[in-house]
Amino acid sequence: MPGGDGIAGRAGASWLRARRRLAHLEEATRPVHRDLEAALARRWEELPDAVKTPSQAIGRRTAGCEGTHGVFPRCDFACTPCYHGREANRVRTDGAHTVGEVDRQMKYLRARRGPGQNAQLIGGEVSLLSPDDHAEALLAMRRHGRKPMSMSHGDFDYDYLRRLAIAADGRPRFDRLSFAGHFDSMMFGRRGVRRPRREADLHPHRARFCEHFRRLERETGISHYLAHNMTVTPANLGQVAEVVRDCRDMGFRMFSFQPAAFVGRASRWKHDYREVTAEAVWAEIERGAGARLPSDVFQIGDVRCNRTAYGAWVGDRWIPFLDDRVPADLAARDAFFSTFGGMDFVAPPAVLAARVARALAARPGGLRHALRWVPRFVRRAGGLVSLLGHRPAPVTYVVHSFMDAESVRPAWELLRRGELSDEPRVREVQERLQACAYAMAHPDSDTLVPACAQHGVLDRSENEALRTLLPR
């Protein structure tokens, strides 16, 4: 028969276990993870005053996007422009280096920016990694609380994707994969269309890329999120509308257009890229979508860097989720920020329900705004009959305008010394860098570097060092 001490000991252990479980539950169902909450508050503090507008999502909803650097700089395409210097292609793609470096960078990002942030596995061409190394890199990103997206030219076979998704023992390595395929007519080397003459030449390749993922989902149940990236120069500006229109139903959930900048290899600069403004690209996207795209509802960083419009296709019409001309929609946006903040909506249904319930319990006004928004969206989408006939297909449109390397260099060097320039053009670049929405981790110098500074200033010396470490 157990003694009194034994019973008390077991009761104590159960009590401890129950407390630990409760604490874990409390943590998992918190609307926003504590580390993220703290990181968002820090990020908001750092932002220049000019971008702290009601629409600003950085510091409220997200700490910003993240990307890898120096992990696999080599690419097997030749693009005009190319953001990589010549030395990038002299570095061997090496799985062990990639995985180790990705792990180091992501660990730093988790510590600085909390969990649940979107991170791009980016460099040269990601599919030059073996499927196993590629998968290991994605798993390392996930281990550090990132939501990874692989950035590729998209010219790989279904077999590559399947071997990435399924381990040698036949088990799926992921429940979901996110990829961005970069397609534009200034990219040379794609199998089947080495030298595209116009954007439409690439449509079958865009469709094939999306079909790989649909097939993977059919065969394995692994779902996907696909983005379409496209560099815009004077040569293809007039074809942006056509891409938006023709590729609408292919399966991309985001179309991101990047006006070309003078970055990387000067011998690959073909046009006066300054002729292509963000406004001109946005107008083209609107022409293709046949709709006005409200980019003022949510601002990601500085408006000179980013424009974004969130909405869904309902039949033949693109409908914004929120319209910047409707005061009730702007109030709904404010309520969304204050109610949910950086809440991660990607969670098991029960956890998500608990998070939402806790967020709404703390700020019941959020529910009122949500309930009023639903009929507004239904009306905008043409009524219930229209919505029942056409399931809304969310598609986001983005313009991301990188800066020229020669503008970034002096601005970044001053910022590193803690100095703000009095020269208006340098100051403008500094403000954009300070509000940057796309950063890269430098654990050695304890720094987050905006991608413009990474590509325009640091890539060259980094790749020179990698040439010695990983010669081809």
Ligand code: SF4
């Ligand atoms: S990477 Fe450059 S263009 Fe993009 S948000 Fe950062 S500073 Fe702006």
